[in-house]
Every structure is written in C-alpha cells, then in structure tokens.
Amino acid sequence: MxxxxxxxxxxxxxxxxxxxxxxxxxxxxxxxxxxxxxxxxxxxxxxxxxxxxxxxxxxxxxxxxxxxxxxxxxxxxxxxxxxxxxxxxxxxxxxxxxxxxxxxxxxxxxxxxxxLGASATDAYEEEEEVDEAEAPELVQDAADSKPAQASAHPSNADYLFRPLTFSEGRILDADKNGVMMGWEAPLMERHAAVIAPTPGLSVLNVGFGLGLIDTELQFLKPAKHTIIEAHPDVYAQMLREGWDKKPGVRILFGRWQDVLGDLEAYDGIFFDTFGEYYDDLKAFHEHLPNILNQDGIYSFFNGLAGTNSFFHDVACGLAEADLREMGLETKYIELVVDELGNETWRGVRRPYYSLPIYRLPVCKFEEF
Ligand SMILES: C[S@@+](CC[C@H](N)C(=O)[O-])C[C@H]1O[C@@H](n2cnc3c(N)ncnc32)[C@H](O)[C@@H]1O
The missing domain is CATH 1.25.40.20 (Ankyrin repeat-containing domain)
Incomplete structure (x- = not known):
C-alpha cells in the first residue's frame, strides 16, 4: 500500500x-x-x-x-x-x-x-543502495541488465586488472560473470557475414573474447583484419593460438579508447566489449564517421537490456537514434535464439540474455 x-x-x-x-x-x-x-x-x-x-x-x-x-x-x-x-x-x-x-x-x-549529459545509467549508478523496484540501467556488456549492485557489475578498469577463467568454451571474470559464452557462436557467425559480405575487405573487431567472430572473419578472407583487445589474459591466449600470425591480422593490445590513433578506415566494424556501459558504446559510435568507410557496415553485440523485452526495445530505439545522429541508419535482423536452459548458465553469476529473439544491428551511412 x-x-x-x-x-x-x-x-x-x-x-x-x-x-x-x-x-x-x-x-x-x-x-x-x-x-x-x-x-x-x-x-x-x-x-x-x-x-x-x-x-x-x-x-x-x-x-x-x-x-x-x-x-x-x-x-x-x-x-x-x-x-x-x-x-x-x-x-x-x-x-x-x-x-x-x-x-x-x-x-x-x-x-x-x-x-543533457545525465543518462539513466548515471542516475542509477550514483545510488548507493539500489531499490529492487528501481529501473535497470542500459548495459552494453554481457554481465548484467539489472541495477548496479555495488560490486555486481564490474567497471571496465576493474575487469581488466583481474584474472579470467577460460573453460568449457567460455570465459568468466573473477566474479563469475560471463564475459563470453559459446551459445553466442551462431550470432557471431551472422555478425561476421554482415560486416564482411565479400572477400578482400578491411575489417575491425573490437573485443576478441573467444575469438568466435574473428574465426568466422578469417573464413571470409578479409585483406586486412584488425583486432583490438584490452585484457592481458585474452591477449596472451590470442598469442598462444597464433592470432598474430594469421593472414591479414593486426592486433592492437589495449583499450579501444587508447588505440583510436592507430585506426584506419574500415569496410566492416564489429564492437563487443565487456564491463562497459551504454555510454561507452555511444562514445564508440561517435568515432564511426572517422573509421567507417562511406559504404562500410557497422554492427555491435546487441545484449542491451537483454533480459527484459521492453527495456531491450527501448535500448534498441535509443541506439538507433544515437547512430542516426552520427549519420548512420540502422536495421535489425531478427534471429531466433534457441532456449538457453539452466545448463547454459551453470556456474555463471547470472544469465545475461533471455529473450527469444536477437536483434542483430546492421548500420550504414546511406539509407537502405
Ligand atoms: C564479449 S567478449 C567479445 C567476444 C567476441 N565477440 C567473440 O566473438 O568471441 C568482450 C571482449 O572485449 C574485451 N574488452 C573489454 N573492454 C575492452 C576495451 N575497453 N577495449 C578493448 N577490448 C575490451 C574483453 O577483454 C573481451 O575479450
């Protein structure tokens, strides 16, 4: 009452x-x-x-x-x-x-x-104790789509300094948040096909993770394949797997925010980091006019508010509006996600995606 x-x-x-x-x-x-x-x-x-x-x-x-x-x-x-x-x-x-x-x-x-420079995310992050009845923030990464509960959501800086566990085809952070999980493989395959529709292109992937999208991109034979990765454990794994020697591959080890000066213009760009918020995704979008060719294609992992269809729909609309400000038009390809049962999330702090449909963003400068 x-x-x-x-x-x-x-x-x-x-x-x-x-x-x-x-x-x-x-x-x-x-x-x-x-x-x-x-x-x-x-x-x-x-x-x-x-x-x-x-x-x-x-x-x-x-x-x-x-x-x-x-x-x-x-x-x-x-x-x-x-x-x-x-x-x-x-x-x-x-x-x-x-x-x-x-x-x-x-x-x-x-x-x-x-x-106005005061996103809902900021507002909720500032609260010490988050009332369960308050709204979720819009997060970009896989960790959480619930309100930030003090330590439940890692900041990018915390995440990058703590060790990762690689096992059973997934990466977990020190708090058992799912950094990257194998169930996303079919989505990554589609993302790769979207940003590299023909061989011989120049592509950029931000966030290596399990290398799922990069493996797919290699099949699609890009002329140049740049990968940005910031976590030392992931970078070490990339070297163990010989990614520095794969055709066309150039690895930029560091946060995307810190290697912008090393970037060129690309035909295809994919963005999928961890421990970052919607504001970080939006900040990346602001660089697209400088790093995406005029006829290039951009896409990002769309886990925005991925456990609530209403908040997800709002987040998709917001991303679309923000990208339009950058001159990019967005279409979403709807993909059916097989039901992710309890087994998928065993040992993971909390499921980060539970929607039956995945809306894969396809963004281009011209209208299409
Ligand atoms: C969800 S995984 C990417 C998964 C990848 N799409 C795949 O197909 O396997 C996110 C990756 O982004 C990296 N990362 C997190 N923050 C970053 C940043 N600021 N700059 C670059 N990489 C970052 C993480 O270390 C992690 O390897």
Missing part, C-alpha cells in the same frame, strides 16, 4: 488507484487524473505487487492516464516487485499500441537525458 502521511493525500491516492481500475482504453481520464494528482495523490506510490499507477494505467490500456502520470513525473522504467515493467503490463493485457507508445516515451526520455 502507498506510504502517505497526510490523510487527504492518502485518500486521493486510494481514490486514484480505484479510479484507474475502472478505466477502459478509450475512457477520457485526463481531467479526473489531473484533479486527483492536484489533490495530493502520489504518482510514485506502490500498490499491489509493487505496481505503480503507471503500471496499472498501462494494464488498462488507457493512454491518457499513462500520459498524465508521465507528465507528473512517473518513471517510464519503473518495475514492480517481480521486475515487471510498465511495457509488460501493457503488452500482457493486449495493448500493443500503448506498448509502442511506452517504448517511444522511453527512447525520448533517455535520448533527452543523454543529451
């Missing part, structure tokens, strides 16, 4: 939640909701199962109510006690149009926050 102090406000909150339960998608609700909010109803109050007024309005499919709550400061990315988003409340009740509206709202809000 809502935690209110003033009895009038408590009454208004209770009235609000009762009113929402009467709404149909087409109900004209704006003025009633505005007056209840003006009377002190709390837009942030939590109701049954930790649902917010926005969740409840989304479940009723009432866009006017949703709009009023967002205007009143409701968080588009609130989650309930079982981590369900407002988007899921809309979709599970058959309100697809409202779902799309909520995705657009999420993209618009995040885009604005990014432009």
């Amino acid at each position: 809502a935690q209110e102090t003033a009895p009038e406000a408590q009454g208004a909150s209770a009235e609000l939640v009762a009113y929402i339960s009467t709404l149909a998608p087409e109900t004209d609700s704006a003025s009633t909701i505005r007056s209840l909010l003006a009377a002190g109803a709390d837009v942030h109050a939590r109701w049954e199962s930790g649902a917010t007024a926005l969740h409840l309005a989304a479940a009723r499919g009432n866009q006017q109510a949703v709009t009023e709550f967002l205007r009143a400061g409701a968080q588009w990315n609130a989650i309930d006690d079982v981590s369900k988003s407002v988007g899921e409340y809309a979709r599970e009740n058959g309100h697809e149009e409202l779902y799309a509206f909520l995705v657009d709202e999420g993209v618009r809000t995040e885009f604005l926050l990014m432009a």
Whole structure:
C-alpha cells in the first residue's frame, strides 16, 4: 500500500488507484487524473505487487492516464516487485499500441537525458543502495541488465586488472560473470557475414573474447583484419593460438579508447566489449564517421537490456537514434535464439540474455 502521511493525500491516492481500475482504453481520464494528482495523490506510490499507477494505467490500456502520470513525473522504467515493467503490463493485457507508445516515451526520455549529459545509467549508478523496484540501467556488456549492485557489475578498469577463467568454451571474470559464452557462436557467425559480405575487405573487431567472430572473419578472407583487445589474459591466449600470425591480422593490445590513433578506415566494424556501459558504446559510435568507410557496415553485440523485452526495445530505439545522429541508419535482423536452459548458465553469476529473439544491428551511412 502507498506510504502517505497526510490523510487527504492518502485518500486521493486510494481514490486514484480505484479510479484507474475502472478505466477502459478509450475512457477520457485526463481531467479526473489531473484533479486527483492536484489533490495530493502520489504518482510514485506502490500498490499491489509493487505496481505503480503507471503500471496499472498501462494494464488498462488507457493512454491518457499513462500520459498524465508521465507528465507528473512517473518513471517510464519503473518495475514492480517481480521486475515487471510498465511495457509488460501493457503488452500482457493486449495493448500493443500503448506498448509502442511506452517504448517511444522511453527512447525520448533517455535520448533527452543523454543529451543533457545525465543518462539513466548515471542516475542509477550514483545510488548507493539500489531499490529492487528501481529501473535497470542500459548495459552494453554481457554481465548484467539489472541495477548496479555495488560490486555486481564490474567497471571496465576493474575487469581488466583481474584474472579470467577460460573453460568449457567460455570465459568468466573473477566474479563469475560471463564475459563470453559459446551459445553466442551462431550470432557471431551472422555478425561476421554482415560486416564482411565479400572477400578482400578491411575489417575491425573490437573485443576478441573467444575469438568466435574473428574465426568466422578469417573464413571470409578479409585483406586486412584488425583486432583490438584490452585484457592481458585474452591477449596472451590470442598469442598462444597464433592470432598474430594469421593472414591479414593486426592486433592492437589495449583499450579501444587508447588505440583510436592507430585506426584506419574500415569496410566492416564489429564492437563487443565487456564491463562497459551504454555510454561507452555511444562514445564508440561517435568515432564511426572517422573509421567507417562511406559504404562500410557497422554492427555491435546487441545484449542491451537483454533480459527484459521492453527495456531491450527501448535500448534498441535509443541506439538507433544515437547512430542516426552520427549519420548512420540502422536495421535489425531478427534471429531466433534457441532456449538457453539452466545448463547454459551453470556456474555463471547470472544469465545475461533471455529473450527469444536477437536483434542483430546492421548500420550504414546511406539509407537502405
Ligand atoms: C564479449 S567478449 C567479445 C567476444 C567476441 N565477440 C567473440 O566473438 O568471441 C568482450 C571482449 O572485449 C574485451 N574488452 C573489454 N573492454 C575492452 C576495451 N575497453 N577495449 C578493448 N577490448 C575490451 C574483453 O577483454 C573481451 O575479450
């Protein structure tokens, strides 16, 4: 139940939640909701199962109510006690149009926050204790798509200084986060085919991991094949496997941020690092106009918010909008992901991808 102090406000909150339960998608609700909010109803109050007024309005499919709550400061990315988003409340009740509206709202809000230099990621990272009912950040890497719980999400610097374990076709970091896992092999094969559609091209891969995409790229016979890798254990493994002697291969050992000056312009670029946030991915995107040929193709590992379809859809929209700012148009190729059972995640701190579809980004300067 809502935690209110003033009895009038408590009454208004209770009235609000009762009113929402009467709404149909087409109900004209704006003025009633505005007056209840003006009377002190709390837009942030939590109701049954930790649902917010926005969740409840989304479940009723009432866009006017949703709009009023967002205007009143409701968080588009609130989650309930079982981590369900407002988007899921809309979709599970058959309100697809409202779902799309909520995705657009999420993209618009995040885009604005990014432009103001205060992404949601920053906001949640700054919190000491993260309330489970707060929203997840948009992470780029495989480690996590839940809020940063102090040590649960490694920073890139921490990650690079701690040892890795290579076993059973996967790499785990010191906290047992999955850095790279074999189940991604079919995705990497498709990414390689997308960025190197013909032999003889010049390609760049950022983040070697298990070398899955680089192995595929070698089959596709690029003329030049540059690989950036920052972790000393991965770099040592690359040397043991003779990657420094493979045809066309040039290894740049270091963080991508530190080797930008050694880069040329490429026909195909793939980005897949670890321990980095959406802001890092966006920072990389800002370099694309300098390192991607005019008719080149860019792609990245799309694990953005990979355990929640609503947040994932928002993240995909945000990436698309950010890339458009760089002059790149994005299309997503949808690939079916075989169900990743418990066995896949055995010994891994937490599953980082659970969506049935993988949206593989294909980005080009010209419209296509
Ligand atoms: C998810 S793995 C890449 C997997 C790879 N796509 C494959 O097919 O096996 C991420 C890799 O990025 C590396 N990495 C992390 N941060 C980096 C950075 N800032 N610059 C370059 N490489 C980085 C990690 O050490 C790791 O090897």
